[in-house]
Amino acid sequence: MSQNTMQPGTKNNRLSRAVSNIKPSGIRRFFDLAANMEDCISLGVGEPDFVTPWNVREASMAALEQGYTSYTSNAGMFELRAAISEYMHERFNVGYDPKEEIIVTVGASEAIDLAVRATVDPGDEVLVVTPAFVSYEPLVTLSGAVPVPVPADASTDFKLAKERLEAAITDRSRAIILSFPNNPTGAVMNDIELQAIAEVAEAHDLLVFSDEIYAELSYDTAHTAFSALEHMRDRTVLISGFSKAFAMTGWRLGFVCAPPDITQAMLKIHQYSLMCAPTQAQHGALEALRNGRDVVEKMTNSYRARRNYIVHALNEAGLSCRFPGGSFYAFPSVEATGMDDETFAEQLLVEEKVAVVPGSVFGKGGEGHVRCSYATSMTALQTATARIEAFVHRHAR
Amino acid sequence: MTKDKELELIRILEHHGRIGTDVLAKMLDENEDDVKKCMKKLEDEKVILSYATLIDWNKVTTEDHIAAMIDVKVTPQREVGFDEVAARIQRFPEVTALYLMSGTYDLSVMVEGQTMEGVARFVSRKLSTLDAVLSTTTHFRLKKYKHDGVIFNQDEKDRRMVVSP
Numbered sequence: 001m002s003q004n005t006m007q008p009g010t011k012n013n014r015l016s017r018a019v020s021n022i023k024p025s026g027i028r029r030f031f032d033l034a035a036n037m038e039d040c041i042s043l044g045v046g047e048p049d050f051v052t053p054w055n056v057r058e059a060s061m062a063a064l065e066q067g068y069t070s071y072t073s074n075a076g077m078f079e080l081r082a083a084i085s086e087y088m089h090e091r092f093n094v095g096y097d098p099k100e101e102i103i104v105t106v107g108a109s110e111a112i113d114l115a116v117r118a119t120v121d122p123g124d125e126v127l128v129v130t131p132a133f134v135s136y137e138p139l140v141t142l143s144g145a146v147p148v149p150v151p152a153d154a155s156t157d158f159k160l161a162k163e164r165l166e167a168a169i170t171d172r173s174r175a176i177i178l179s180f181p182n183n184p185t186g187a188v189m190n191d192i193e194l195q196a197i198a199e200v201a202e203a204h205d206l207l208v209f210s211d212e213i214y215a216e217l218s219y220d221t222a223h224t225a226f227s228a229l230e231h232m233r234d235r236t237v238l239i240s241g242f243s244k245a246f247a248m249t250g251w252r253l254g255f256v257c258a259p260p261d262i263t264q265a266m267l268k269i270h271q272y273s274l275m276c277a278p279t280q281a282q283h284g285a286l287e288a289l290r291n292g293r294d295v296v297e298k299m300t301n302s303y304r305a306r307r308n309y310i311v312h313a314l315n316e317a318g319l320s321c322r323f324p325g326g327s328f329y330a331f332p333s334v335e336a337t338g339m340d341d342e343t344f345a346e347q348l349l350v351e352e353k354v355a356v357v358p359g360s361v362f363g364k365g366g367e368g369h370v371r372c373s374y375a376t377s378m379t380a381l382q383t384a385t386a387r388i389e390a391f392v393h394r395h396a397r
Numbered sequence: 398m399t400k401d402k403e404l405e406l407i408r409i410l411e412h413h414g415r416i417g418t419d420v421l422a423k424m425l426d427e428n429e430d431d432v433k434k435c436m437k438k439l440e441d442e443k444v445i446l447s448y449a450t451l452i453d454w455n456k457v458t459t460e461d462h463i464a465a466m467i468d469v470k471v472t473p474q475r476e477v478g479f480d481e482v483a484a485r486i487q488r489f490p491e492v493t494a495l496y497l498m499s500g501t502y503d504l505s506v507m508v509e510g511q512t513m514e515g516v517a518r519f520v521s522r523k524l525s526t527l528d529a530v531l532s533t534t535t536h537f538r539l540k541k542y543k544h545d546g547v548i549f550n551q552d553e554k555d556r557r558m559v560v561s562p
Protein backbone atom coordinates (compact mmCIF):
# COMPACT_ATOMS: atom_id res chain seq x y z
CA MET A 1 0.00 0.00 0.00
CA SER A 2 1.44 3.36 -0.92
CA GLN A 3 1.61 6.18 1.56
CA ASN A 4 -1.07 8.39 0.02
CA THR A 5 -3.82 5.81 -0.13
CA MET A 6 -3.75 5.74 3.64
CA GLN A 7 -6.21 7.78 5.58
CA PRO A 8 -4.70 10.59 7.59
CA GLY A 9 -4.06 9.49 11.11
CA THR A 10 -4.13 5.74 10.32
CA LYS A 11 -0.54 5.39 11.30
CA ASN A 12 -1.22 6.44 14.82
CA ASN A 13 -3.84 3.90 15.63
CA ARG A 14 -3.27 0.96 13.38
CA LEU A 15 -1.73 -1.08 16.18
CA SER A 16 -3.82 -3.05 18.61
CA ARG A 17 -4.38 -1.54 22.00
CA ALA A 18 -2.97 -4.65 23.64
CA VAL A 19 0.32 -4.34 21.80
CA SER A 20 0.54 -0.59 22.28
CA ASN A 21 0.21 -1.08 26.00
CA ILE A 22 3.24 -3.33 26.19
CA LYS A 23 6.56 -1.79 27.09
CA PRO A 24 9.62 -2.92 25.16
CA SER A 25 11.73 -5.34 27.17
CA GLY A 26 14.36 -3.76 29.39
CA ILE A 27 16.68 -6.52 28.26
CA ARG A 28 16.49 -5.13 24.77
CA ARG A 29 17.92 -1.80 25.91
CA PHE A 30 20.91 -3.46 27.50
CA PHE A 31 21.42 -5.57 24.47
CA ASP A 32 21.63 -2.44 22.35
CA LEU A 33 24.06 -0.81 24.77
CA ALA A 34 26.36 -3.81 25.00
CA ALA A 35 26.10 -5.19 21.49
CA ASN A 36 28.71 -3.01 19.85
CA MET A 37 31.15 -2.87 22.69
CA GLU A 38 34.49 -4.55 22.11
CA ASP A 39 36.08 -6.76 24.79
CA CYS A 40 32.82 -6.78 26.66
CA ILE A 41 32.48 -9.71 29.03
CA SER A 42 28.89 -10.73 29.17
CA LEU A 43 27.22 -12.02 32.28
CA GLY A 44 24.00 -10.94 30.64
CA VAL A 45 23.27 -14.10 28.74
CA GLY A 46 20.27 -16.21 29.69
CA GLU A 47 21.30 -19.35 27.90
CA PRO A 48 23.85 -22.14 28.26
CA ASP A 49 27.37 -21.54 27.01
CA PHE A 50 27.53 -25.15 25.86
CA VAL A 51 26.75 -26.08 22.31
CA THR A 52 23.98 -28.70 22.04
CA PRO A 53 25.47 -32.17 22.71
CA TRP A 54 26.82 -33.68 19.53
CA ASN A 55 24.63 -36.78 19.53
CA VAL A 56 21.57 -34.52 19.52
CA ARG A 57 22.85 -32.44 16.63
CA GLU A 58 23.78 -35.61 14.82
CA ALA A 59 20.34 -37.17 15.28
CA SER A 60 18.72 -34.08 13.85
CA MET A 61 21.00 -34.15 10.81
CA ALA A 62 20.27 -37.83 10.34
CA ALA A 63 16.55 -37.08 10.40
CA LEU A 64 17.06 -34.55 7.64
CA GLU A 65 19.10 -37.01 5.61
CA GLN A 66 16.37 -39.58 5.97
CA GLY A 67 13.87 -37.10 4.63
CA TYR A 68 11.92 -36.23 7.76
CA THR A 69 10.84 -32.89 6.42
CA SER A 70 7.07 -32.87 6.77
CA TYR A 71 4.71 -31.81 9.56
CA THR A 72 4.32 -34.01 12.58
CA SER A 73 1.02 -34.43 14.35
CA ASN A 74 -0.14 -31.22 16.03
CA ALA A 75 0.80 -32.32 19.51
CA GLY A 76 4.22 -33.48 18.32
CA MET A 77 5.68 -36.87 17.34
CA PHE A 78 4.09 -39.52 19.48
CA GLU A 79 7.47 -41.11 20.14
CA LEU A 80 8.74 -37.85 21.53
CA ARG A 81 5.68 -37.35 23.72
CA ALA A 82 6.12 -40.88 25.02
CA ALA A 83 9.77 -40.14 25.77
CA ILE A 84 8.78 -36.93 27.56
CA SER A 85 6.22 -38.83 29.60
CA GLU A 86 8.80 -41.40 30.63
CA TYR A 87 11.38 -38.74 31.40
CA MET A 88 9.01 -36.72 33.58
CA HIS A 89 8.03 -39.84 35.40
CA GLU A 90 11.56 -41.09 36.00
CA ARG A 91 13.16 -37.81 36.75
CA PHE A 92 10.45 -35.84 38.56
CA ASN A 93 7.98 -38.45 39.58
CA VAL A 94 4.97 -37.05 37.74
CA GLY A 95 2.99 -39.17 35.29
CA TYR A 96 1.35 -37.78 32.17
CA ASP A 97 -0.41 -39.64 29.41
CA PRO A 98 1.49 -39.01 26.17
CA LYS A 99 -1.72 -39.38 24.15
CA GLU A 100 -3.61 -36.46 25.55
CA GLU A 101 -1.74 -34.74 28.33
CA ILE A 102 1.45 -33.62 26.58
CA ILE A 103 2.00 -31.12 23.77
CA VAL A 104 5.33 -30.42 22.15
CA THR A 105 5.63 -26.66 21.68
CA VAL A 106 7.86 -24.09 20.07
CA GLY A 107 9.90 -23.46 23.18
CA ALA A 108 8.61 -23.09 26.70
CA SER A 109 7.78 -19.60 25.45
CA GLU A 110 4.91 -20.88 23.33
CA ALA A 111 3.75 -23.15 26.12
CA ILE A 112 3.38 -20.16 28.45
CA ASP A 113 1.44 -18.26 25.82
CA LEU A 114 -0.86 -21.23 25.16
CA ALA A 115 -1.47 -21.87 28.83
CA VAL A 116 -2.56 -18.30 29.41
CA ARG A 117 -4.64 -17.95 26.29
CA ALA A 118 -6.40 -21.27 26.75
CA THR A 119 -7.53 -20.54 30.27
CA VAL A 120 -8.06 -16.85 30.99
CA ASP A 121 -10.68 -14.38 29.83
CA PRO A 122 -10.34 -10.64 29.39
CA GLY A 123 -10.50 -8.96 32.76
CA ASP A 124 -9.30 -12.01 34.68
CA GLU A 125 -6.32 -11.50 36.90
CA VAL A 126 -3.21 -13.62 36.61
CA LEU A 127 -0.79 -13.52 39.51
CA VAL A 128 2.79 -13.31 38.38
CA VAL A 129 5.44 -14.14 40.94
CA THR A 130 8.19 -11.60 40.41
CA PRO A 131 11.05 -11.07 39.73
CA ALA A 132 10.14 -13.21 36.76
CA PHE A 133 11.06 -14.22 33.25
CA VAL A 134 10.35 -11.18 31.11
CA SER A 135 7.59 -12.64 28.97
CA TYR A 136 5.01 -13.58 31.61
CA GLU A 137 3.43 -10.17 32.17
CA PRO A 138 3.29 -9.15 28.49
CA LEU A 139 1.76 -12.50 27.50
CA VAL A 140 -0.93 -12.08 30.13
CA THR A 141 -1.60 -8.55 28.87
CA LEU A 142 -1.80 -9.77 25.28
CA SER A 143 -4.43 -12.31 26.25
CA GLY A 144 -6.56 -9.48 27.60
CA ALA A 145 -6.10 -10.47 31.21
CA VAL A 146 -4.44 -8.39 33.89
CA PRO A 147 -1.07 -9.37 35.33
CA VAL A 148 -0.85 -8.86 39.09
CA PRO A 149 2.70 -8.96 40.41
CA VAL A 150 3.36 -10.85 43.64
CA PRO A 151 6.84 -9.99 44.81
CA ALA A 152 9.14 -12.76 45.97
CA ASP A 153 11.88 -10.36 46.93
CA ALA A 154 15.05 -10.31 49.01
CA SER A 155 13.03 -10.12 52.22
CA THR A 156 11.73 -13.65 51.61
CA ASP A 157 14.96 -14.94 50.11
CA PHE A 158 13.26 -14.63 46.71
CA LYS A 159 10.82 -17.39 47.59
CA LEU A 160 7.09 -16.89 47.32
CA ALA A 161 5.57 -16.33 50.73
CA LYS A 162 2.07 -17.65 51.24
CA GLU A 163 0.93 -14.40 52.90
CA ARG A 164 2.11 -12.33 49.96
CA LEU A 165 0.17 -14.53 47.61
CA GLU A 166 -2.97 -14.41 49.70
CA ALA A 167 -2.77 -10.63 49.89
CA ALA A 168 -2.75 -10.35 46.11
CA ILE A 169 -5.72 -12.62 45.48
CA THR A 170 -9.06 -11.05 44.49
CA ASP A 171 -12.37 -12.37 43.17
CA ARG A 172 -10.97 -12.10 39.69
CA SER A 173 -7.79 -14.09 40.27
CA ARG A 174 -7.76 -17.07 37.91
CA ALA A 175 -4.23 -18.33 37.81
CA ILE A 176 -0.71 -17.91 39.06
CA ILE A 177 2.54 -18.17 37.12
CA LEU A 178 5.52 -19.31 39.09
CA SER A 179 8.95 -20.57 38.17
CA PHE A 180 11.43 -22.22 40.52
CA PRO A 181 14.39 -22.52 40.03
CA ASN A 182 13.95 -18.93 39.04
CA ASN A 183 15.19 -16.63 36.34
CA PRO A 184 16.59 -14.12 37.42
CA THR A 185 17.04 -14.86 41.14
CA GLY A 186 18.15 -18.49 41.06
CA ALA A 187 15.85 -19.17 44.01
CA VAL A 188 14.38 -22.63 44.46
CA MET A 189 11.48 -23.72 46.63
CA ASN A 190 11.37 -27.13 48.27
CA ASP A 191 8.33 -29.38 48.56
CA ILE A 192 7.29 -28.05 51.96
CA GLU A 193 7.48 -24.45 50.80
CA LEU A 194 5.59 -25.27 47.63
CA GLN A 195 2.97 -27.19 49.59
CA ALA A 196 2.03 -23.97 51.38
CA ILE A 197 1.46 -22.33 48.00
CA ALA A 198 -0.51 -25.35 46.83
CA GLU A 199 -2.90 -24.95 49.74
CA VAL A 200 -3.57 -21.34 48.82
CA ALA A 201 -4.13 -22.31 45.19
CA GLU A 202 -6.63 -24.93 46.27
CA ALA A 203 -8.43 -22.65 48.70
CA HIS A 204 -8.88 -20.00 46.02
CA ASP A 205 -9.37 -22.34 43.10
CA LEU A 206 -6.38 -21.02 41.14
CA LEU A 207 -4.78 -22.64 38.16
CA VAL A 208 -1.02 -22.89 38.52
CA PHE A 209 1.27 -22.38 35.54
CA SER A 210 4.50 -23.84 36.77
CA ASP A 211 7.42 -23.04 34.49
CA GLU A 212 9.96 -25.71 35.33
CA ILE A 213 12.40 -25.14 32.53
CA TYR A 214 15.28 -24.95 35.02
CA ALA A 215 14.26 -28.11 36.88
CA GLU A 216 17.42 -30.01 35.90
CA LEU A 217 19.56 -27.14 37.07
CA SER A 218 18.91 -27.62 40.78
CA TYR A 219 22.25 -27.81 42.47
CA ASP A 220 21.74 -28.72 46.08
CA THR A 221 18.36 -30.40 46.37
CA ALA A 222 16.16 -32.52 44.16
CA HIS A 223 13.60 -30.55 42.18
CA THR A 224 9.96 -30.86 43.18
CA ALA A 225 7.47 -30.71 40.33
CA PHE A 226 4.48 -28.65 41.37
CA SER A 227 2.03 -31.16 39.95
CA ALA A 228 3.57 -33.87 42.12
CA LEU A 229 2.18 -32.13 45.21
CA GLU A 230 -1.01 -33.44 46.73
CA HIS A 231 -4.20 -32.40 44.88
CA MET A 232 -2.18 -30.26 42.48
CA ARG A 233 -2.01 -32.38 39.36
CA ASP A 234 -5.46 -31.36 38.25
CA ARG A 235 -4.87 -27.65 38.55
CA THR A 236 -1.28 -27.43 37.30
CA VAL A 237 0.03 -26.70 33.84
CA LEU A 238 3.63 -27.86 33.90
CA ILE A 239 5.78 -26.02 31.40
CA SER A 240 9.23 -27.13 30.45
CA GLY A 241 11.55 -27.57 27.51
CA PHE A 242 14.94 -28.41 26.17
CA SER A 243 16.53 -24.97 26.00
CA LYS A 244 18.33 -24.78 29.31
CA ALA A 245 19.07 -28.30 30.51
CA PHE A 246 20.01 -29.70 27.12
CA ALA A 247 21.61 -26.51 25.81
CA MET A 248 19.10 -26.29 22.96
CA THR A 249 17.90 -22.67 23.01
CA GLY A 250 18.03 -22.17 19.27
CA TRP A 251 16.01 -25.29 18.53
CA ARG A 252 12.84 -23.71 19.84
CA LEU A 253 11.48 -26.79 21.48
CA GLY A 254 9.50 -27.07 24.66
CA PHE A 255 6.59 -29.00 26.04
CA VAL A 256 3.67 -28.72 28.33
CA CYS A 257 2.01 -31.30 30.55
CA ALA A 258 -1.50 -30.74 31.89
CA PRO A 259 -4.87 -32.40 32.42
CA PRO A 260 -6.57 -33.27 29.11
CA ASP A 261 -9.20 -30.52 29.13
CA ILE A 262 -6.46 -27.91 29.31
CA THR A 263 -4.07 -29.52 26.81
CA GLN A 264 -6.92 -29.99 24.35
CA ALA A 265 -7.81 -26.32 24.62
CA MET A 266 -4.17 -25.37 24.19
CA LEU A 267 -3.92 -27.67 21.24
CA LYS A 268 -6.70 -25.77 19.46
CA ILE A 269 -4.63 -22.61 19.55
CA HIS A 270 -1.39 -24.41 18.76
CA GLN A 271 -2.81 -26.20 15.72
CA TYR A 272 -4.11 -22.99 14.16
CA SER A 273 -1.22 -20.72 15.04
CA LEU A 274 1.76 -23.03 14.60
CA MET A 275 0.52 -26.39 13.37
CA CYS A 276 3.39 -28.23 15.02
CA ALA A 277 6.89 -27.74 16.39
CA PRO A 278 9.78 -28.11 13.91
CA THR A 279 10.30 -31.71 12.85
CA GLN A 280 14.11 -31.84 12.90
CA ALA A 281 14.15 -30.29 16.35
CA GLN A 282 11.74 -32.96 17.56
CA HIS A 283 14.09 -35.67 16.33
CA GLY A 284 16.95 -33.98 18.14
CA ALA A 285 14.92 -33.75 21.33
CA LEU A 286 14.07 -37.43 21.17
CA GLU A 287 17.77 -38.24 21.09
CA ALA A 288 18.38 -35.79 23.92
CA LEU A 289 15.94 -37.63 26.16
CA ARG A 290 17.13 -41.08 25.17
CA ASN A 291 20.88 -40.57 25.26
CA GLY A 292 21.64 -37.08 26.44
CA ARG A 293 21.09 -37.26 30.15
CA ASP A 294 24.66 -37.95 31.19
CA VAL A 295 25.67 -34.80 29.35
CA VAL A 296 23.05 -32.87 31.31
CA GLU A 297 24.68 -34.12 34.47
CA LYS A 298 28.11 -33.02 33.32
CA MET A 299 26.86 -29.58 32.39
CA THR A 300 25.05 -29.28 35.71
CA ASN A 301 28.23 -30.15 37.61
CA SER A 302 30.07 -27.51 35.71
CA TYR A 303 27.40 -24.87 36.45
CA ARG A 304 27.50 -25.80 40.12
CA ALA A 305 31.23 -25.13 40.38
CA ARG A 306 30.83 -21.84 38.56
CA ARG A 307 27.94 -20.86 40.80
CA ASN A 308 30.06 -21.51 43.86
CA TYR A 309 32.85 -19.47 42.38
CA ILE A 310 30.82 -16.45 41.34
CA VAL A 311 28.88 -16.22 44.60
CA HIS A 312 32.08 -16.22 46.66
CA ALA A 313 33.76 -13.80 44.28
CA LEU A 314 30.81 -11.37 44.26
CA ASN A 315 30.65 -11.36 48.03
CA GLU A 316 34.38 -10.75 48.19
CA ALA A 317 33.96 -7.94 45.70
CA GLY A 318 31.53 -6.31 48.11
CA LEU A 319 28.19 -7.18 46.49
CA SER A 320 26.13 -9.21 48.89
CA CYS A 321 24.81 -12.33 47.20
CA ARG A 322 22.95 -15.39 48.49
CA PHE A 323 23.69 -18.89 47.28
CA PRO A 324 21.10 -19.47 44.55
CA GLY A 325 19.89 -23.07 44.51
CA GLY A 326 19.22 -23.35 40.79
CA SER A 327 19.17 -21.99 37.21
CA PHE A 328 22.39 -20.27 36.18
CA TYR A 329 22.01 -16.83 37.63
CA ALA A 330 23.44 -15.09 40.67
CA PHE A 331 21.41 -12.11 41.86
CA PRO A 332 23.57 -9.88 44.05
CA SER A 333 22.43 -6.68 45.69
CA VAL A 334 24.16 -3.52 44.49
CA GLU A 335 23.34 -1.63 47.66
CA ALA A 336 27.00 -1.23 48.63
CA THR A 337 27.47 1.18 45.74
CA GLY A 338 24.46 3.33 46.58
CA MET A 339 23.37 3.09 42.95
CA ASP A 340 20.07 1.82 41.69
CA ASP A 341 20.31 -1.35 39.61
CA GLU A 342 19.89 0.43 36.25
CA THR A 343 22.65 2.90 36.99
CA PHE A 344 24.89 0.17 38.33
CA ALA A 345 24.45 -1.99 35.23
CA GLU A 346 24.97 0.91 32.89
CA GLN A 347 28.03 2.31 34.68
CA LEU A 348 29.58 -1.14 35.02
CA LEU A 349 29.16 -1.62 31.31
CA VAL A 350 30.65 1.74 30.42
CA GLU A 351 33.52 1.71 32.92
CA GLU A 352 34.46 -1.96 33.08
CA LYS A 353 32.85 -3.52 30.03
CA VAL A 354 30.97 -6.12 31.97
CA ALA A 355 27.36 -6.68 30.98
CA VAL A 356 24.85 -7.65 33.66
CA VAL A 357 21.09 -7.16 33.61
CA PRO A 358 19.36 -4.78 36.05
CA GLY A 359 16.99 -6.66 38.31
CA SER A 360 14.12 -4.23 37.85
CA VAL A 361 13.80 -5.45 34.27
CA PHE A 362 12.30 -8.60 35.79
CA GLY A 363 9.64 -6.74 37.71
CA LYS A 364 8.74 -6.01 41.29
CA GLY A 365 11.19 -7.27 43.87
CA GLY A 366 14.13 -7.23 41.47
CA GLU A 367 15.08 -3.64 42.20
CA GLY A 368 18.46 -3.05 43.77
CA HIS A 369 19.84 -6.28 42.33
CA VAL A 370 21.49 -7.31 39.10
CA ARG A 371 21.36 -10.62 37.29
CA CYS A 372 24.75 -12.18 36.61
CA SER A 373 24.62 -15.27 34.44
CA TYR A 374 27.43 -17.70 35.16
CA ALA A 375 26.80 -19.69 32.01
CA THR A 376 30.16 -18.60 30.72
CA SER A 377 33.75 -19.79 30.97
CA MET A 378 35.70 -19.77 34.23
CA THR A 379 38.21 -17.47 32.56
CA ALA A 380 35.50 -14.96 31.70
CA LEU A 381 34.04 -15.27 35.20
CA GLN A 382 37.39 -14.57 36.81
CA THR A 383 38.01 -11.49 34.70
CA ALA A 384 34.45 -10.26 35.14
CA THR A 385 34.49 -10.61 38.92
CA ALA A 386 37.87 -8.87 39.12
CA ARG A 387 36.44 -5.98 37.11
CA ILE A 388 33.34 -5.88 39.29
CA GLU A 389 35.53 -5.75 42.37
CA ALA A 390 37.49 -2.80 40.99
CA PHE A 391 34.23 -1.07 40.13
CA VAL A 392 32.67 -1.60 43.54
CA HIS A 393 35.81 -0.38 45.33
CA ARG A 394 35.78 2.74 43.27
CA HIS A 395 32.15 3.45 44.00
CA ALA A 396 31.61 2.05 47.47
CA ARG A 397 29.81 4.51 49.66
CA MET B 398 36.65 -32.69 52.36
CA THR B 399 33.87 -35.12 51.45
CA LYS B 400 34.39 -37.84 48.84
CA ASP B 401 32.01 -36.01 46.50
CA LYS B 402 33.98 -32.79 46.77
CA GLU B 403 37.23 -34.68 46.27
CA LEU B 404 35.85 -36.22 43.08
CA GLU B 405 34.66 -32.83 41.95
CA LEU B 406 38.16 -31.43 42.57
CA ILE B 407 39.69 -34.22 40.50
CA ARG B 408 37.25 -33.58 37.67
CA ILE B 409 38.09 -29.89 37.59
CA LEU B 410 41.84 -30.48 37.78
CA GLU B 411 41.75 -33.04 35.00
CA HIS B 412 40.87 -30.29 32.56
CA HIS B 413 42.11 -27.17 34.29
CA GLY B 414 45.37 -28.06 35.98
CA ARG B 415 46.43 -24.46 36.27
CA ILE B 416 43.49 -23.07 38.21
CA GLY B 417 44.77 -21.50 41.44
CA THR B 418 43.83 -23.01 44.78
CA ASP B 419 42.01 -19.79 45.74
CA VAL B 420 39.73 -20.16 42.73
CA LEU B 421 39.36 -23.90 43.30
CA ALA B 422 38.31 -23.23 46.86
CA LYS B 423 35.56 -20.93 45.64
CA MET B 424 34.43 -23.37 42.95
CA LEU B 425 34.15 -26.14 45.51
CA ASP B 426 32.73 -23.94 48.26
CA GLU B 427 35.55 -25.13 50.53
CA ASN B 428 38.34 -23.48 52.41
CA GLU B 429 41.61 -23.02 50.58
CA ASP B 430 43.76 -24.86 53.10
CA ASP B 431 41.53 -27.91 52.82
CA VAL B 432 41.83 -27.82 49.06
CA LYS B 433 45.62 -27.64 49.29
CA LYS B 434 45.66 -30.53 51.73
CA CYS B 435 43.41 -32.59 49.53
CA MET B 436 45.58 -31.96 46.47
CA LYS B 437 48.69 -32.93 48.41
CA LYS B 438 46.98 -36.13 49.53
CA LEU B 439 45.93 -36.97 45.97
CA GLU B 440 49.49 -36.37 44.80
CA ASP B 441 50.88 -38.58 47.56
CA GLU B 442 48.42 -41.30 46.72
CA LYS B 443 49.42 -40.98 43.07
CA VAL B 444 45.86 -40.26 42.04
CA ILE B 445 47.16 -37.03 40.56
CA LEU B 446 50.17 -38.10 38.54
CA SER B 447 51.16 -34.90 36.82
CA TYR B 448 49.80 -31.52 35.74
CA ALA B 449 50.13 -31.59 32.00
CA THR B 450 49.47 -29.09 29.25
CA LEU B 451 48.03 -30.06 25.91
CA ILE B 452 49.99 -28.38 23.12
CA ASP B 453 49.21 -28.15 19.45
CA TRP B 454 52.83 -28.47 18.34
CA ASN B 455 52.01 -27.77 14.73
CA LYS B 456 51.34 -24.19 15.69
CA VAL B 457 54.66 -23.47 17.36
CA THR B 458 57.41 -25.29 15.50
CA THR B 459 58.18 -26.34 12.02
CA GLU B 460 60.18 -29.22 13.47
CA ASP B 461 58.71 -32.52 12.60
CA HIS B 462 56.85 -34.18 15.35
CA ILE B 463 56.39 -37.72 14.26
CA ALA B 464 54.12 -40.10 16.08
CA ALA B 465 53.40 -43.73 15.41
CA MET B 466 51.18 -46.42 16.83
CA ILE B 467 52.70 -49.84 16.75
CA ASP B 468 50.69 -53.02 17.07
CA VAL B 469 52.85 -55.63 18.74
CA LYS B 470 52.31 -59.36 19.03
CA VAL B 471 54.23 -60.98 21.86
CA THR B 472 54.63 -64.39 23.45
CA PRO B 473 53.27 -64.20 26.97
CA GLN B 474 55.69 -65.44 29.57
CA ARG B 475 55.03 -67.94 32.32
CA GLU B 476 53.82 -66.36 35.58
CA VAL B 477 54.10 -62.77 34.46
CA GLY B 478 52.07 -62.92 31.23
CA PHE B 479 52.55 -59.72 29.32
CA ASP B 480 53.72 -57.63 32.23
CA GLU B 481 57.41 -58.32 31.93
CA VAL B 482 57.72 -57.42 28.30
CA ALA B 483 55.50 -54.38 28.93
CA ALA B 484 57.80 -53.31 31.75
CA ARG B 485 60.73 -53.38 29.36
CA ILE B 486 58.98 -51.51 26.59
CA GLN B 487 57.52 -48.76 28.76
CA ARG B 488 60.99 -47.64 29.90
CA PHE B 489 62.11 -46.52 26.45
CA PRO B 490 61.91 -42.73 26.39
CA GLU B 491 60.47 -42.79 22.87
CA VAL B 492 57.39 -44.61 24.15
CA THR B 493 54.69 -42.15 25.21
CA ALA B 494 51.94 -44.65 25.91
CA LEU B 495 51.55 -48.37 26.20
CA TYR B 496 48.40 -50.44 26.41
CA LEU B 497 47.55 -54.14 26.61
CA MET B 498 44.90 -54.84 23.99
CA SER B 499 42.38 -57.53 23.21
CA GLY B 500 42.01 -58.65 19.61
CA THR B 501 44.46 -59.37 16.85
CA TYR B 502 47.53 -58.09 18.64
CA ASP B 503 48.63 -57.75 22.27
CA LEU B 504 50.34 -54.45 22.96
CA SER B 505 49.72 -51.05 21.50
CA VAL B 506 52.82 -48.86 21.67
CA MET B 507 52.67 -45.11 21.04
CA VAL B 508 55.99 -43.69 19.98
CA GLU B 509 56.98 -40.10 19.36
CA GLY B 510 60.14 -38.78 17.77
CA GLN B 511 61.60 -36.01 15.70
CA THR B 512 62.08 -37.92 12.48
CA MET B 513 60.58 -40.85 10.73
CA GLU B 514 63.99 -42.52 10.68
CA GLY B 515 64.21 -42.17 14.42
CA VAL B 516 60.93 -43.96 14.91
CA ALA B 517 61.89 -46.60 12.34
CA ARG B 518 65.19 -47.16 14.13
CA PHE B 519 63.41 -47.62 17.43
CA VAL B 520 61.10 -50.23 15.95
CA SER B 521 63.74 -52.18 14.08
CA ARG B 522 66.57 -52.02 16.60
CA LYS B 523 64.90 -51.86 19.97
CA LEU B 524 61.35 -53.09 19.85
CA SER B 525 61.43 -55.96 17.39
CA THR B 526 64.66 -57.35 18.79
CA LEU B 527 63.09 -58.06 22.17
CA ASP B 528 62.86 -61.80 22.70
CA ALA B 529 59.17 -61.94 23.40
CA VAL B 530 58.18 -59.79 20.43
CA LEU B 531 56.81 -61.84 17.54
CA SER B 532 55.81 -59.11 15.11
CA THR B 533 55.18 -55.38 14.80
CA THR B 534 52.96 -53.30 12.54
CA THR B 535 53.76 -49.61 12.50
CA HIS B 536 51.18 -46.92 11.67
CA PHE B 537 52.36 -43.35 11.34
CA ARG B 538 50.00 -40.68 12.52
CA LEU B 539 49.20 -38.18 9.80
CA LYS B 540 47.10 -35.59 11.57
CA LYS B 541 45.75 -34.96 15.03
CA TYR B 542 42.05 -34.09 15.08
CA LYS B 543 41.21 -34.85 18.67
CA HIS B 544 43.42 -35.79 21.60
CA ASP B 545 42.57 -36.40 25.24
CA GLY B 546 39.04 -35.23 24.61
CA VAL B 547 40.14 -31.97 23.08
CA ILE B 548 39.30 -31.16 19.48
CA PHE B 549 42.20 -29.44 17.74
CA ASN B 550 41.62 -26.35 15.63
CA GLN B 551 38.17 -25.90 17.03
CA ASP B 552 36.46 -22.58 16.58
CA GLU B 553 35.25 -21.85 20.06
CA LYS B 554 33.73 -18.48 19.45
CA ASP B 555 30.80 -17.58 21.69
CA ARG B 556 28.00 -16.99 19.23
CA ARG B 557 25.45 -15.93 21.81
CA MET B 558 24.00 -12.45 21.93
CA VAL B 559 25.57 -10.24 24.58
CA VAL B 560 22.37 -9.93 26.57
CA SER B 561 19.42 -12.29 26.34
CA PRO B 562 16.34 -13.19 28.41
Ligand SMILES: Cc1ncc(COP(=O)(O)O)c(C=O)c1O
Nearest residue numbers: 107108109133183241243254562
Ligand atom coordinates in the same frame (compact mmCIF):
# COMPACT_ATOMS: atom_id res chain seq x y z
C1 LIG C 1 11.88 -19.02 33.16
C2 LIG C 1 11.97 -19.16 31.69
N1 LIG C 1 10.96 -19.73 31.02
C3 LIG C 1 11.01 -19.87 29.69
C4 LIG C 1 12.09 -19.44 28.94
C5 LIG C 1 12.06 -19.61 27.45
O1 LIG C 1 12.44 -20.89 27.09
P1 LIG C 1 12.34 -21.44 25.63
O2 LIG C 1 13.66 -21.23 24.98
O3 LIG C 1 12.06 -22.90 25.79
O4 LIG C 1 11.25 -20.73 24.93
C6 LIG C 1 13.17 -18.85 29.58
C7 LIG C 1 14.32 -18.35 28.83
O5 LIG C 1 15.11 -17.56 29.27
C8 LIG C 1 13.10 -18.71 30.99
O6 LIG C 1 14.13 -18.15 31.66
